[in-house]
Amino acid sequence: MMRQTILVGLIVICAALWGCTRKNTSAVGPTPTAFGTALVESSGGKQIGGVGTTLPQPVVVQVNDDQGNGVAGAPVEFTGPRGVSFDPASGVTDSSGQFTTNVMLGSMAGRYQLGASTHTKAQKSVDLKLEEIALGDQERLGAHLDETYCNRCHNPESTPERVSNYDNLEVKPHSFTEGDTLNKMSDADLTAIISHGGPALNKSPLMPPYGYTLKKMEIQALLAYIRMVSDPPYRPAGTYYVQK
Amino acid sequence: MPSSTNKPSLRQILFGSPIRAFGVVSLVFLVSLAIAPAKNHFSEWRHYQNQYLSLIQGRGDAVTLRRHFRGGIQQNWLPELGVVDRCTTCHVGQKEATLTDVGLQPFRRHPVMAHNVDQFGCVMCHRGQGAATTVEEAHSSTLAWEQPILPARYTEASCGQCHRAPLAETPELNLGRNLLAREGCVHCHTIKLPGGDTMKATDDPPSLSHIADKTTREWIYAWLKDPQAYAASATMPNFKLNDDNVRDISAFLVANSTPVAGDAATVSAKPGDTTAGASLYGESFCASCHAVQNAAGNVVGGNVGPELTRVGNKVKPEWLTAWLRNPRVYDPPTGMPHYRFNDQQISTLGTFLLAKSDSDFLANVHLDPATPEQITHGKTLVQEYGCAACHEINGIKRPENFAPELTRIGSKPITQLIFLPGMQHALPNYISAKIRQPRSFGSSLKMPQYTFTTQQIDALTTALLSRTDRAQTIPPALAVTATPESTYQPAGKAGQLMSDLACFSCHKINGRGGDMAPDLSWEGTSVQRAWLQQFLKNPNTLRPALIRRMPKFNLADSEINLLTDYIMTVYQTPAFDRDSIDSSGDSRVQVEQGRQLFYSKYACQSCHIVDPKADKGYVGPTLTQVGSRLTAAWVYHWLKDPQSLRPGTVEPNRNMSDDDARALTAFLMSQRSGGRPGNKAAKVQGERVPRLEARK
CATH class of the missing domain: 1.10.760.10 (Cytochrome c-like domain)
Structure with a gap:
């Protein structure tokens, strides 16, 4: 009798636990009604935000079928490194086959690899990688200095408040995102060119020296910012350590 | 008692004989002695230090890193600031310049910053409990500690504790402080500054004492219902008033308004056409201060004056005429300049502005004549909602301490706050939620709804988090004071x-x-x-x-x-005399040398135009006639050190030699307008520029 009671009790507890866990997993978002075969980025990749802040634009991805048309009601899930949060993190695509989420980056400065995934009817996972940049304090100071001193020549795009001077220059300056060129230059070279102007590296004198205007710390911040936004990403030259 | 003889009791087993008792007591004693060393041995910080040692093992710079490593609890004590930090016990590698590739906390290198950790400690900026040696106690809020770690995005708040003036390094804090003053927060909330002053508002909410001269009751009604429906960029927040309350407030404001003499005017000139109005609006650079929403929905123009997208719905034509003639009649301290327009111009501009209206805007507002009860009720509401905290209103005194004081909001203990369900119990979350949606904390609250962007809310939260106890009590010698507000008035x-x-x-x-x-x-x-x-x-x-x-x-x-x-x-600088350099006697050789320097060594043409045909740079001002505009002494000293004459100017200091600066001054001063020798020089230079290019 005693043993039977214990057995029944155990079964009840197990059932309750199972029920609870089932409830938790099924409570996430509406159930998918359709499936696509491809996942593409619509907008929101490669944004620059601050640490711990929501990115200025939401991230939008689209689930496509074989013909490249958007699929409505397909499941999408976002994942990211620690500290990144999505609002919402998962759900189904809207009528145009798109899924929109607001991304809040973590509290560390750096590049964040975000993953979006959907799955086909056969439960095969389709993944998409996105990259976002979080500026720390130092890089944010760099961004501010860029806006004040560098942007007008180094950024070919104009805004109503700031007309670009890029087109007026005979020797075209490099955009700070031009990783292919800037990544090949060492920190010392870039510091020299910022401090002493183009002629320091036998380049155009149209680039004036800022070493007597900016503090050393400000030049370092500018450098940190340039390295952070370069595309492809900057990998410092020098010793690489083999992890055991 | 047969059982006791058969089975000895626990007490008999342990303390049955003196030797046994001694053994047991000794064992208990030894175990309890071992507790403290064991706790120490298994402590969190030791775990992290061991992890660090295995992390650096095998690296190329392991020897250096191990030499820098000091085991045990590290403490940084700064009595002057009241800081005791043990953070570096676990954050071991924060000073190691070579640890750039480590992305794992607590071993990340600290980014380069203006302050030295040894002089300022960690909790000054990051808050948290410096003396704690466990992760939980150091970072998170516990019952014993009310200052959890400050989320990274608000770190600038800590700069604001000592730095009272704006810093280039803290754009977010600067924006937040500006918003506090500009968006009217400090009209209701007092924020005392450490010097004894209070933070002053920089916006200028209009006086409502003569409002009936300016606009209609219908417009007031629509505006109070939803200010942003009239102008997307309106500063006035939405008080979420119901129809009856809006009706009564508008009734009171109109009934309470007193007329100003000369506040209504008509001009006899015939109204100008729209193109003339648009060009006069452009020529007068109204858009420098006033914005208008364009067809694409973007608000374009300055934010010094009010947005004019639907101004035709708002102002009475006679008032507008009087205002354009002289705005100081209606509002003596207004920031609007007194343009000396003639009657024709006033008529043209007035017609143009009145056409900026939206026929749907007031279409649904129909108000019956106000009753005395409505007016009385309106007055009560105006007092209740503190309208007079921002606006001057006849017969209503400005309320003192209308809203809670925010002087020390950054140190507010979270036990004194009431959080919404589901909200993280942290001060930054509370502050930002309050700014985002004040009435979500209770529908009877008076704080109105603002239309801030997420970035603005973050900035405001940062600025408020900087108003801590420490900010108020820090010794004046350690604070970086702001330049006192100037009340300069020319005589x-x-x-x-x-x-x-x-x-x-x-x-x-x-x-x-x-x-x-x-x-x-x-x-x-x-x-x-x-x-x-x-x-x-x-x-x-x-x-x-x-x-x-x-x-x-x-x-x-x-x-x-x-x-x-x-x-x-x-308006003279004390640094030098404006007539100290005479450029009239400059030789051609000197001018020519300056030209060479301008185009080759200093490449000034990247930002400035001297020859309109060849030069294109337009970051800095055009210099085609600079010789007729500036004094030689100013040009010379500017070239030597631009920042000393205008702090923050974009023009870099070139560390120019005296000779170079003098030659460039000679060249620039030769750029004159109209039939002077400089013009000839400009022609010569037009030929020279291509030659310089060819040489490249």
């Missing part, structure tokens, strides 16, 4: 004229005024008299890339002379 007739033209709305002089236009404190040293006179008569554009420019005020010659005399005499 005499010229001063009156400058007030009339509202120069301070855009220009800063001796620390007072706006930052839209150049600082004029040393204008007298900088420019030549004839140029200034000409400029005031017809301001031309020095910087083609700017969209905000000096308007033409249609000044009389006597007014121009008065203003020029005053500026030339009073």
Whole structure:
């Protein structure tokens, strides 16, 4: 009798636990009604935000079928490194086959690899990688200095408040995102060119020296910012350590 | 008792004989002695230090890193600041310059910053409990500790504890402080500054004492219902009033309004056509201060004055005419300049502005004549909602301490806060939620709904988090004080004229005024008299890339002379004499040398235009006629050190030698307008530039 009671009790507890866990997993978002075969980025990749802040634009991805048309009601899930949060993190695509989420980056400065995934009817996972940049304090100071001193020549795009001077220059300056060129230059070279102007590296004198205007710390911040936004990403030259 | 003889009790087993008792007591004693060392051995920080040691093992720089490593609890004690930090016990590698590739906390290298950790400690900036040696106690809020770690995005708040002036390094804090003053927060919330002053509002909410002269009750009704429906960029927040309350407040404001003499005017001139109005609006650079929403829905223009997208729905035509003739009749301290428009211009501009209206805007507002009960109720509401905290209203006193004081909000213990369900129990979350949606904390709260962006809310939260106990109590010697607010007012007739033209709305002089236009404190040293006179008569554009420019005020010659005399005499720098360099005797050789320096060594053409045909740079002002505009002494000293004459200017300091600066001055001063020798030089230079290019 005693043993039977214990057995029944155990079964009840197990059932309750199972029920609870089932409830938790099924409570996430509406159930998918359709499936696509491809996942593409619509907008929101490669944004620059601050640490711990929501990115200025939401991230939008689209689930496509074989013909490249958007699929409505397909499941999408976002994942990211620690500290990144999505609002919402998962759900189904809207009528145009798109899924929109607001991304809040973590509290560390750096590049964040975000993953979006959907799955086909056969439960095969389709993944998409996105990259976002979080500026720390130092890089944010760099961004501010860029806006004040560098942007007008180094950024070919104009805004109503700031007309670009890029087109007026005979020797075209490099955009700070031009990783292919800037990544090949060492920190010392870039510091020299910022401090002493183009002629320091036998380049155009149209680039004036800022070493007597900016503090050393400000030049370092500018450098940190340039390295952070370069595309492809900057990998410092020098010793690489083999992890055991 | 047979059982006791058969089975010895626990007590008998342990303490049955003296030897046994001694053994047991010794064992208990030894175990309890071992507790403390064991706790120490298994402590969290030791775990992290061991992890660090295995992390650096095998790296190329392991020897250096291990030499820098000091085991045990590390403490940083700064009695002057009241800081005791043990953070570096676990954050071992924060000073290691070579650890750039480690992305794992607590071993990340600290980014380069302005302050040294040994002098400032960690909790000054990051908050948290410095003396704690476990992760939980150091970072998170516990019952014993009310200051959890500050989320990274608000770190600038800590700079604001000591730095009372704006810093280039803290754009978010600066924005937040500006918003506190500009968006009207400090009208209701008192924020005391450490010096004893209170933070002052920089916006200028209009007086409502004569509002019936200016607008209709219907407009007031629609505005109070939803200010942003009238103007997307409106500063006035939404008080979420119901229809009856809005009806009563509008009834009270209109009934309470007193007329101002001369506040309604008509002009006999025939109304101008829209194109003439648009060009007069453009010529007068109204858009420098006023914004208009364009067809694409973007609000374009300045934010000094109110948005004018639907101004035709708002103002009465007679009031607008009087306002355009002289805004100081209705509102003496207004930031709007007194343009000397003639009747025709007033009519043209007035017609143009009144056409800026939306026929749907007031279509659904139908108000019956106000009853005395409604007016009385309106008055009660106006007092209840604290309208007079921002606006001047006849017969209603400005309420004191209308809203909670925010002087020490950054140190508010979270036990004193009431959080919403589901909200993280942290001060930054509370503050930002309060700003985002004040009424979500209770529908009876009076704080209105603002339309801040996420970035603005973050900035405001940062600025409020900087108002801590420490910010109030830090010894003055350790704080970086802000420059005191200037109340400079130029004297005499010229001063009156400058007030009339509202120069301070855009220009800063001796620390007072706006930052839209150049600082004029040393204008007298900088420019030549004839140029200034000409400029005031017809301001031309020095910087083609700017969209905000000096308007033409249609000044009389006597007014121009008065203003020029005053500026030339009073606004002089003490650093040098404006006549100390005479460029009239400069030789051709010197001018030629300056030209070479301009185009090759210093490549000034990347930002400036001297020859309009060849040069294209337009970051800095055009220099085609600089020899007729600036004084030689100013040009020389500017070239030597631009920042000393205008702090924060984009032009870099080139560390120029005296000779180079003098030669460049000679070249620039040779760039004159109209039939002077400089013009010939400009022609010569037109030929030279291609040759320089060819050599490259």
